[in-house]
Amino acid sequence: MLQTSIAKVLAWLGIIERPQFLVKAAFDMPAPDELMPGQAVIVGPAEKPKWVTFPCPSGCGTPLLLSLNPDRRPRWSVTYDWLGRPSITPSVHRTDGCRCHFWMKRGKVEWCKDNGGILPEN
Numbered sequence: 001m002l003q004t005s006i007a008k009v010l011a012w013l014g015i016i017e018r019p020q021f022l023v024k025a026a027f028d029m030p031a032p033d034e035l036m037p038g039q040a041v042i043v044g045p046a047e048k049p050k051w052v053t054f055p056c057p058s059g060c061g062t063p064l065l066l067s068l069n070p071d072r073r074p075r076w077s078v079t080y081d082w083l084g085r086p087s088i089t090p091s092v093h094r095t096d097g098c099r100c101h102f103w104m105k106r107g108k109v110e111w112c113k114d115n116g117g118i119l120p121e122n
């Protein structure tokens with residue numbers, strides 16, 4: 001995506017904070033080993049995306065897969081700004097593994113107080 005390149009340049013110039021995550025669109029689900037750190041992949045047709053997948057930001061790196069299907073529960077919604085910085089609602093709370101709990105807002109991970117893992121350094 002063009003926006004994500006602009007975001008990288010602006011961050012490199014020090015105009016914006018370096019985003020922790022930027023979106024990438026993919027028609028097909030990427031394999032777990034294709035997930036790149038800092039990339040939130042929105043999977044499916046642009047008008048009706050099905051999933052968002054990204055490596056767990058706690059540092060454990062487990063691929064997280066969130067359903068965007070409005071007919072399923074739980075479900076999330078993803079929006080992104082003109083720089084491709086994603087916001088995900090509601091928060092992501094893993095009930096297994098590292099048990100982390102966070103919000104993703106404009107490409108930035110905000111840890112919740114009940115985050116189960118050790119808080120990573122920012």
Ligand SMILES: [Zn+2]
Nearest residue numbers: 056058060098
């Ligand atoms: Zn984790």
